Amino acid sequence: MSDPRYPIGRFAPPASYSPELRSGFIDQIAAAPGHLRDAVQALTAAQLGTPYREGGWTVAQVVHHLPDSHVNAYVRFKLAVTEEAPAIKVYNEGLWAELPDATSTDIAGSLALLAALHQRWTVLLRSLTPRDFDRTFVHPVNGSVTLDRTLALYAWHGRHHVAHITQLRQRMAW
Numbered sequence: 001m002s003d004p005r006y007p008i009g010r011f012a013p014p015a016s017y018s019p020e021l022r023s024g025f026i027d028q029i030a031a032a033p034g035h036l037r038d039a040v041q042a043l044t045a046a047q048l049g050t051p052y053r054e055g056g057w058t059v060a061q062v063v064h065h066l067p068d069s070h071v072n073a074y075v076r077f078k079l080a081v082t083e084e085a086p087a088i089k090v091y092n093e094g095l096w097a098e099l100p101d102a103t104s105t106d107i108a109g110s111l112a113l114l115a116a117l118h119q120r121w122t123v124l125l126r127s128l129t130p131r132d133f134d135r136t137f138v139h140p141v142n143g144s145v146t147l148d149r150t151l152a153l154y155a156w157h158g159r160h161h162v163a164h165i166t167q168l169r170q171r172m173a174w
Helices: 019-040 059-082 108-127 147-172
Strands: 136-139 142-145
Touching: 019 059, 019 108, 019 142, 019 147, 059 108, 059 136, 059 142, 059 147
Parallel strands: none
Antiparallel strands: 136 142
16 A cells, blocks of 8 residues: 555655746646535535544545645745745644644634635736745745746645545545
8 A cells, every 4th residue: 555644645846847848837837626515515524524644634634735735835835935935924824734733623714714815825926927936935944946847846745635635535535
């Protein structure tokens, strides 16, 4: 059995980036909210409270995690295109997932937030030039990170978490 933590595999950045590849990543980011909404459609409160794997987050926590994570990415993009190599702040996603707003099974707000966020983010992404994607921010652990790499990472990230939910649904025959 494959590792349930990485249902689509671990993130592997491309060796190089082209306008076509970037466009595909932007399309994946644009589509992520709809894919997430489809993945959780008609789930009951009990199903939303089910961990996607042993020791993992519940489906609801995964749903709440996506806007938490992607709002941070959106801000990082905006910082990087308006400042020279800004230092960014990291957050403890595990602790964020334990806060009351993420342990609730009411996911409607997070689905709406992700949709609105991705609409704005996609507008920003489609306005950037190839040179803009070479811009960087400084991550306290990972050092200098390009927007190209970040774009690829977050395109993967949305698919990764949707796959957590869809694979759980398949295993549980929901």
